[in-house]
Amino acid sequence: xxxxxxxxxxxxxxxxxxxxxxxxxxxxxxxxxxxxxxxxxxxxxxxxxxxxxxxxxxxxxxxxxxxxxxxxxxxxxxxxxxxxxxxxxxxxxxxxxxxxxxxxxxxxxxxxxxxxxxxxxxxxxxxxxxxxxxxxxxxxxxxxxxxxxxxxxxxxxxxxxxxxxxxxxxxxxxxxxxxxxxxxxxxxxxxxxxxxxxxxxxxxxxxxxxxxxxxxxxxxxxxxxxxxxxxxxxxxxxxxxxxxxxxxxxxxxxxxxxxxxxx
Amino acid sequence: xxxxxxxxxxxxxxxxxxxxxxxxxxxxxxxxxxxxxxxxxxxxxxxxxxxxxxxxxxxxxxxxxxxxxxxxxxxxxxxxxxxxxxxxxxxxxxxxxxxxxxxxxxxxxxxxxxxxxxxxxxxxxxxxxxxxxxxxxxxxxxxxxxxxxxxxxxxxxxxxxxxxxxxxxxxxxxxxxxxxxxxxxxxxxxxxxxxxxxxxxxxxxxxxxxxxxxxxxxxxxxxxxxxxxxxxxxxxxxxxxxxxxxxxxxxxxxxxxxxxxxxxxxxxxxxxxxxxxxxxxxxxxxxxxxxxxxxxxxxxxxxxxxxxxxxxxxxxxxxxxxxxxxxxxxxxxxxxxxxxxxxxxxxxxxxxxxxxxxxxxxxxxxxxxxxxxxxxxxxxxxxxxxxxxxxxxxxxxxxxxxxxxxxxxxxxxxxxxxxxxxxxxxxxxxxxxxxx
Numbered sequence: 001x002x003x004x005x006x007x008x009x010x011x012x013x014x015x016x017x018x019x020x021x022x023x024x025x026x027x028x029x030x031x032x033x034x035x036x037x038x039x040x041x042x043x044x045x046x047x048x049x050x051x052x053x054x055x056x057x058x059x060x061x062x063x064x065x066x067x068x069x070x071x072x073x074x075x076x077x078x079x080x081x082x083x084x085x086x087x088x089x090x091x092x093x094x095x096x097x098x099x100x101x102x103x104x105x106x107x108x109x110x111x112x113x114x115x116x117x118x119x120x121x122x123x124x125x126x127x128x129x130x131x132x133x134x135x136x137x138x139x140x141x142x143x144x145x146x147x148x149x150x151x152x153x154x155x156x157x158x159x160x161x162x163x164x165x166x167x168x169x170x171x172x173x174x175x176x177x178x179x180x181x182x183x184x185x186x187x188x189x190x191x192x193x194x195x196x197x198x199x200x201x202x203x204x205x206x207x208x209x210x211x212x213x214x215x216x217x218x219x220x221x222x223x224x225x226x227x228x229x230x231x232x233x234x235x236x237x238x239x240x241x242x243x244x245x246x247x248x249x250x251x252x253x254x255x256x257x258x259x260x261x262x263x
Numbered sequence: 264x265x266x267x268x269x270x271x272x273x274x275x276x277x278x279x280x281x282x283x284x285x286x287x288x289x290x291x292x293x294x295x296x297x298x299x300x301x302x303x304x305x306x307x308x309x310x311x312x313x314x315x316x317x318x319x320x321x322x323x324x325x326x327x328x329x330x331x332x333x334x335x336x337x338x339x340x341x342x343x344x345x346x347x348x349x350x351x352x353x354x355x356x357x358x359x360x361x362x363x364x365x366x367x368x369x370x371x372x373x374x375x376x377x378x379x380x381x382x383x384x385x386x387x388x389x390x391x392x393x394x395x396x397x398x399x400x401x402x403x404x405x406x407x408x409x410x411x412x413x414x415x416x417x418x419x420x421x422x423x424x425x426x427x428x429x430x431x432x433x434x435x436x437x438x439x440x441x442x443x444x445x446x447x448x449x450x451x452x453x454x455x456x457x458x459x460x461x462x463x464x465x466x467x468x469x470x471x472x473x474x475x476x477x478x479x480x481x482x483x484x485x486x487x488x489x490x491x492x493x494x495x496x497x498x499x500x501x502x503x504x505x506x507x508x509x510x511x512x513x514x515x516x517x518x519x520x521x522x523x524x525x526x527x528x529x530x531x532x533x534x535x536x537x538x539x540x541x542x543x544x545x546x547x548x549x550x551x552x553x554x555x556x557x558x559x560x561x562x563x564x565x566x567x568x569x570x571x572x573x574x575x576x577x578x579x580x581x582x583x584x585x586x587x588x589x590x591x592x593x594x595x596x597x598x599x600x601x602x603x604x605x606x607x608x609x610x611x612x613x614x615x616x617x618x619x620x621x622x623x624x625x626x627x628x629x630x631x632x633x634x635x636x637x638x639x640x641x642x643x644x645x646x647x648x649x650x651x652x653x654x655x656x657x658x659x660x661x662x663x664x665x666x667x668x669x670x671x672x673x674x675x676x677x678x679x680x681x682x683x684x685x686x687x688x689x690x691x692x693x694x695x696x697x698x699x
Binding site: 052053054073074075078079083084086090091092093094095099102103104106108111112113115117118119120122161164165196233238 | 377399460461463464465466467468469471472474475476479480481482483484487489490493497
């Protein structure tokens with residue numbers, strides 16, 4: 001049971017009368033890299049919000065390393081080793097790049113709410129921050145305020161804040177949304193580097209990114225996981241073809257326009 | 264108008280930060296030299312009040328500037344600190360409690376923190392507008408209670424005390440104002456240093472993070488509510504110390520110290536000084552004492568002037584005086600300050616003309632409303648005005664119109680010029696980055 005990093009059991013979420021997630025079940029093994037795909041409105045972002053604690057499910061269970069986490073507040077889930085990024089960059093805008101990362105490092109190193117220690121003396125936190133800055137290649141921009149970064153830099157910092165705490169389960173919500181082709185290619189290799197050895201779940205529209213990042217693909221349609229398998233098997237799955245891949249072809253033409261849309 | 268910049272690095276590699284020693288050394292020096300330069304009893308009173316106000320405004324800004332929490336009822340914590348301090352002082356006088364008078368402000372601090380623990384638990388459950396609303400409610404609640412329990416709060420007359428109590432230490436009785444000033448100065452320096460140190464700790468930094476993006480804070484392991492609550496308690500502690508010093512200074516504490524007017528003054532002057540930078544509230548506190556003590560002597564309409572200044576500040580320089588200073592320091596560091604001197608002179612001229620015009624009108628209105636028995640004549644800025652003659656009104660109106668036109672013209676030219684300078688500075692920064 002606990003060999004799974006993330007396990008969803010018959011998860012349901014209802015907003016008013018509409019049920020967005022309708023009995024989604026998924027079991028992701030430790031170290032697996034999973035892309036969640038699905039047409040717009042399938043509930044991909046809602047699913048991430050349920051796993052990360054931003055929303056509480058109406059019914060069903062979420063397990064992280066065998067521990068039940070549904071209904072817990074986000075910070076407790078994070079302390080148990082799950083971190084997530086956001087589709088729209090969600091940074092500490094008036095703090096520098098360095099401070100953004102350091103904030104994300106503090107809890108995991110046990111500094112909690114300390115007001116009797118100076119940040120400048122926390123060698124391990126500062127070293128870890130430097131390390132993360134180099135990993136996301138923002139070490140030269142360390143003193144720039146997050147709000148003054150370019151879009152691609154903000155996306156990189158978003159990833160940095162997510163992985164800095166060392167969580168071993170990482171959820172990335174459309175990490176490459178809004179990026180150019182060449183930026184996306186560079187970014188995929190960056191994500192692969194910084195999440196090496198971790199369990200990775202990512203929501204992605206760009207099929208290039210999906211095949212570049214994931215060992216397995218989960219297909220979410222109308223709030224249900226209709227397929228969860230290796231990319232080739234998913235492609236060959238008739239249910240997926242019927243429900244989803246047909247519309248992907250149609251979507252391909254309008255991909256640029258729809259890429260930024262919230263699901 | 265230009266945006267506020269606060270791009271300063273927080274991380275220093277150097278073992279010793281020379282700049283910081285200079286800044287803190289000069290701060291201590293100012294606190295020491297001030298009473299030697301201004302020795303009159305009025306200036307000593309004002310300096311003492313400034314020290315007290317500095318602690319209060321800095322403590323208020325722990326929430327406003329560093330945590331993004333707008334409290335409308337923060338006088339509750341300084342005020343309750345004042346009441347407990349004056350009772351402690353009276354117990355010392357009566358021999359029921361052994362405590363050096365110099366530690367009485369700490370009693371205020373402890374009770375300020377205790378009430379922050381009690382009331383802050385409710386308040387900090389929410390952020391943003393609900394937070395502001397709850398603080399307003401709590402403030403009203405405590406202000407109402409102050410009049411309901413005359414035994415503790417002394418009713419309308421308040422509680423008075425005598426700070427010459429207990430055994431004098433090394434001949435210090437705190438009887439003379441100057442002795443009390445030294446105590447206040449010591450507390451002011453220590454509290455300023457402690458509150459600055461707080462901004463450099465994990466909790467202090469997470470408080471900034473909560474201000475910028477509370478949602479994300481929850482996803483990096485921190486409970487925003489806990490961060491807010493702890494900061495609220497720290498702020499309450501320093502507010503209480505300020506209140507305790509106030510009790511020693513005035514030797515009387517009345518219900519108005521917990522009232523909405525006092526809370527409003529903290530908010531207004533902290534904002535005027537500038538909530539963005541740590542030192543902003545210090546400027547605000549000095550201004551607060553100047554306007555409460557001097558401006559109120561100068562004119563009956565002082566609250567109106569204050570309101571106008573506040574309005575202008577919010578509209579044109581929302582970062583307060585401190586951010587104006589920092590923007591100009593940035594200009595100076597790029598050698599661009601001399602390009603804007605002329606504009607500043609023009610602004611000063613326009614401001615003076617507006618002040619003369621608007622001031623004359625305001626004073627005439629006040630004169631008509633309040634001093635009618637003295638006849639329509641009044642003196643304002645060296646000129647003889649007649650509140651009943653069209654000439655005076657026309658003259659004042661003309662001044663106001665001219666001043667406003669001057670201001671608007673200067674502002675338009677200045678904004679364009681400022682943008683140009685900003686562009687030049689950005690280019691210069693890019694050039695330096697490329698060289699590095």
